[in-house]
Amino acid sequence: MPIKILVTAKRVEDYESKIKVNAQGTGIVQEGLKYKINPFDEIGVEEALRLVAKHGGGEVVVVSIGTKDVHEQLRHALAMGATKAIWVNHTGPLDQMTVAGCLQKLIEKEKPHLAILGKQSIDDDQNQVGQYLAEWLGWSQATFASKEESLESEAEKTKQPALKLAADLSTITVVREVDGGLETVECTMPCVVTTDLRLNQPRYASLPGIMKAKSKPIEEHTPASLGVDGASKIAVTKMELPPARKAGIKVPDVAALVDKLKTEAKAL
Amino acid sequence: MSNVLIVVEAQPDGSLRKATLNALTAGAQIAAKTGGELHAVVLAKDAGPLANVVKEYGVKVVHAGSGAHLAQFTADAVAPAVAELAVAIKASYVGVAATQAGRDVMPRIAARLKAAMASEILSVVGSSAADLQFTRPMWAGAVIATVKLSTPIVCFSARTTEFPQAQKAGSGEVRAFTPAAPAKALQKVVSFKEVKSxxxxxxxxxxxxxxxxxxxxxFKPIEGLADELGAAVGASRAVCDAGWQPNDLQVGQTGKVVAPQLYIAAGISGAIQHIAGMKGSKTIVAINKDGEAPIFQVADYGLVGDLFKALPELQAAVKAAK
Incomplete structure (x- = not known):
């Protein structure tokens, strides 16, 4: 049965970026930063593509919220193989409730079977949107989706989806990363899944994929046109660097290390 | 009045998950600043026994919500029960420890309460309900942000390494209640593959x-030294990605955040995502062949060398000193 899946593509700073706070403590220094699709969202796009391939076709709709810059991330997802892109045009601060609200309205319009989101974005690190979305839609939620096989396994090399959908799409079985091990849950459909690191290794976009993505249309909305309050309920009043650790020393050998740990740090 | 409600988490065997005690301290700090009462809620098939444990930790009231539908701590079962209680007791703050279960359920509770949420809070700032703010990490801890949430009810998860565990202090009241069961469970736990150690x-x-x-x-040299020290074993992301060690051992931004007395990092280069998970440790030792590895920037003691040589030597030295 063909399936329709909604995924997200938040624009975030490259995870290797050196993030610095500006002199006023009001934000980060933007200069010289590179931007990418949120890595957890990219894992979500990959999983959606694998599910569609396994279930005999379907659609993957990708959503991003922000200024026109997010077109870059939408095109990235389209180049990977997503079939449709939606841009929610918004400038300024954005909280998780607004994001979940926009996704809820888009899901009510698009009617996908499933939504796969990154468990968190690597800028805010809040880890909330999937859960808000599931509650407001009345859907099940399966957070921190992972798998038992490693990223070096045969299943990964052959790009098998880790999420297991029942043939009639009535349930989805998800392996979750929980404290103390891996938990397997069965959820009713429709479901919001949020991805953890080891769900899959996202593919590179092919050259034809990149060419094709350039000409695909991008549908535009705003929070207001979707009937969602765009005012942020979370105000960041200050940003600062974490307290630095006192500079350490290099020791020449294990004997010196043991001595320091015993006499100075009193850690042994 | 700004009452505070902390959601209690149990371990698989039904006993208290210690992280809850750290969250209770965060809750007590908020209650002290806002003049509210500290409440806790236990949800389980039979919540009574655990509620009797929690009442000892400086809590005014422990609400014991029992029901067959609460046998598993799933978000769709827990969220309505906590949200209804929060409204009933006029809670202005609802919090949980930032464990995997806490991270899973609290945003769903917040959604039900139309409340904004601050995740992984590190401290509580301000002196009254009017100016209460939280600090929390962003960009994998590269930035500490102070945030103010403006919804009538505010939710949070507390990073356990930043709040000490609540101590026993008098005995609170236990109040039983019966949360309504949802029409249909959306999720059930089928199996749990536990990392036994x-x-x-x-x-x-x-x-x-x-x-x-x-x-x-x-990992033999790691495990050998760990056992000599009575230590836990951790791993970097690369190790877990490769399937060399279970994911549950990953230390870092998206894994476990730890703050032990002594953290020994061997053969770990020190990506910011790893450092985010261990830089709160009291003493950090780094052993790495590459003298330029970023891990040395956070280490109190750095040893440039081969871990396969250094760790057995260290193990022997620890043993000899016993």
Whole structure:
């Protein structure tokens, strides 16, 4: 049965970026930063593509919220193989409730079977949107989706989806990363899944994929046109660097290390 | 009045998950600043026994919500029960420890309450309800943000390494209640593949010995030293990605955040995502072949060398000193 899946593509700073706070403590220094699709969202796009391939076709709709810059991330997802892109045009601060609200309205319009989101974005690190979305839609939620096989396994090399959908799409079985091990849950459909690191290794976009993505249309909305309050309920009043650790020393050998740990740090 | 409600988490065997005690301290700090009462809620098939444990920890009231539908701590079962209670007791703050279960359920509770949420709070700032703010990490801890949430009810998860565990202090009241069961369960736990280990839990250990890519998958020297020290074993992301060690051992931004007395990182280069998970440790030792590895920037003591040589030597020295 063909399936329709909604995924997200938040624009975030490259995870290797050196993030610095500006002199006023009001934000980060933007200069010289590179931007990418949120890595957890990219894992979500990959999983959606694998599910569609396994279930005999379907659609993957990708959503991003922000200024026109997010077109870059939408095109990235389209180049990977997503079939449709939606841009929610918004400038300024954005909280998780607004994001979940926009996704809820888009899901009510698009009617996908499933939504796969990154468990968190690597800028805010809040880890909330999937859960808000599931509650407001009345859907099940399966957070921190992972798998038992490693990223070096045969299943990964052959790009098998880790999420297991029942043939009639009535349930989805998800392996979750929980404290103390891996938990397997069965959820009713429709479901919001949020991805953890080891769900899959996202593919590179092919050259034809990149060419094709350039000409695909991008549908535009705003929070207001979707009937969602765009005012942020979370105000960041200050940003600062974490307290630095006192500079350490290099020791020449294990004997010196043991001595320091015993006499100075009193850690042994 | 600004009452505070903390959601209690149980371990698989039904006993208290210690992280809850750290969250209770965060809750007590908020209650002290806002003049509210500290409440807790236990949800289980039979919540009574655990509620009787929690009432000892400086809590005014422990609400014991029992029901067959609460046998598993699933978000769709827990969220309505907590949200209804929060409204009934006029809670202005609803919090949980930032464990995997806490991270899973609290945003769903917040959604039900139309409340904004601050995740992984590090401290509570301000002196009254009017100016209460939280600090929390962003960009994998590269930035500490102070945030103010403007919804009538505010939710949070507390990073356990930043709040001490609540101590026993008098005996609170236990109030039983019966949360309504939802029409249909949306999720059920089918199985749990537990990482069994005789070593202490990573987040509770006094000493942690972690291995990275430099181990090439051979954790014998890591485990040997860990056992000599009575330590927990941790790992970097690369190690877990390769399937060399279970994911549950990953220390870092998206894994476990630890703050032991002593953290020994062997063969770990020190990506910011790893450092985010261990830089709160009291003493940090780094052992790495590459003298330029970023891990040395956070280490109190750095040893440039081969872990396969250094760790057995260290193990022998620890043994000899006993």
């Amino acid at each position: 005789a070593r202490p839990a990573l987040t509770e250990a006094r000493v942690v010995v972690s291995g990275g890519r430099g181990t090439k998958g051979d």
